[in-house]
Amino acid sequence: MRNPEHVLLIGGTPKHLRKAAALGLGVVYVQFENEFAPGLRSLAEAVLLTDYTDWRSLRPLVESAYESWGFSAAVSLTEPGLDPAARVNDLLGLGGTPYEVSHRFTDKWLMRRRLAEGPQVGARRVAAELLTVDDDLDRFGAAHGFPFIVKPTSGTASFGVVKVDGADSLGAARQRIRRLHTSTDHPLTGAYDIERFMMEEYVPGPLYSVETFSFDGRHVVLTVTEAITRPRTHVHVGHALPARLSAEDEERMADTARRFLRAMGFRDGPAHTEIILSPQGPVICESQNRVGGALLTDMIEAVYGCDAQSLAISWALGLADPLPGRPVARGAAASWLVVAEEGRVERVEGVERVRAAPDTLTVSLGVAPGDLVRPLEGQWDGLGHISALGPDTDAAIDACRRNLREIRIRTRAA
Ligand SMILES: Nc1ncnc2c1ncn2[C@@H]1O[C@H](COP(=O)(O)OP(=O)(O)OP(=O)(O)O)[C@@H](O)[C@H]1O
Ligand SMILES: [Mg+2]
Known part of the structure; x- marks a missing residue:
């Protein structure tokens, strides 16, 4: 039974669920048991609590949910939910990105093998x-x-x-x-x-990402983002858009991303394609078939007026019109990872001040005294992100770094 105004949403943050509900959709929501906040219950028509990365437990649940509620697409906006969503769509014949294609994004080895087989994408193969x-x-x-x-x-x-x-x-x-x-x-x-x-x-050079939305094989570039990376850990601490690139380099990045998506056989939905601008030109690092993290969704929406996550849901259901072309930037945005010294949090200061700052776009920080701060090995060891707006990219980066300095998180060795 297909129900055109119903979606199966797999995992993600409460914001994802709110966005689906705000579109006026009936949401069948799948979440890990320990990540489901009962306060969200009213936003969903039905809730399935399971380890959705385990296909043997997900499959029978979605089959009976489809019988009961129907939905016309499975969508996920979070990394571990992408392959499961693709499997559901394959199983029920709902269209969208097949598992075979989705898995090329979630498995970097398959991605490299696929690139090795087809026409060369970017300045060279890795x-x-x-x-x-x-x-x-x-x-x-x-x-x-x-x-x-x-x-x-x-x-x-x-x-x-x-x-x-x-x-x-x-x-x-x-x-x-x-x-x-x-x-x-x-x-x-x-x-x-x-x-x-x-x-x-190893590919030397600064890292960028190309944010796209694909409409039945037409890949529209939303923006190019520059990443500011910590050299030792490779953790991207800062992101800024639109990237400060010459028009020529910008187009080379956009073209590489479009060719990459074609090579992967990707046709629909958002993608976040990381590309290193090496001395020889753009080289593919990796890509995700979702909107990138680090508050990119908010930043793209603020600067380009396009909420790519809501669009990912409505496009999958056939409820949205494709974008006619590249959206035009109004200003710029930057985000930064909030970090602290390893240990037990004693005090958190400055968050409200930053929240109230006129150039602040988002403060996404859930740290409180008593929390444990891990050594910074990946972005998920960061404590959250803040983002800021500016008339241009330099100004947005300055504003974001200034706000970051306002936030002081004191820790004591645990
Ligand atoms: N072949 C490479 N050459 C140079 N740098 C690389 C290479 N592969 C990865 N890196 C660096 O390590 C970072 C993380 O690698 P990658 O993006 O593949 O992993 P990830 O864990 O999915 O990252 P993230 O989710 O942070 O984007 C890259 O953004 C880049 O800075
Ligand atoms: Mg990456």
């Missing part, structure tokens, strides 16, 4: 191999040189990304990967499979 035995590290270094990157095939938030600088750091890299393999204490690792690691040639 050599990549799966890490199966310890010796592979030595062999990859010998074959492709140093530095190179080792990362989980399905990671996110830069968790577990290791740069191997030279032959003498192979031992340390091996140890680090072994530790990541066995680490079970990290929050969220349960939602991701960090079992498999891959090796990639």
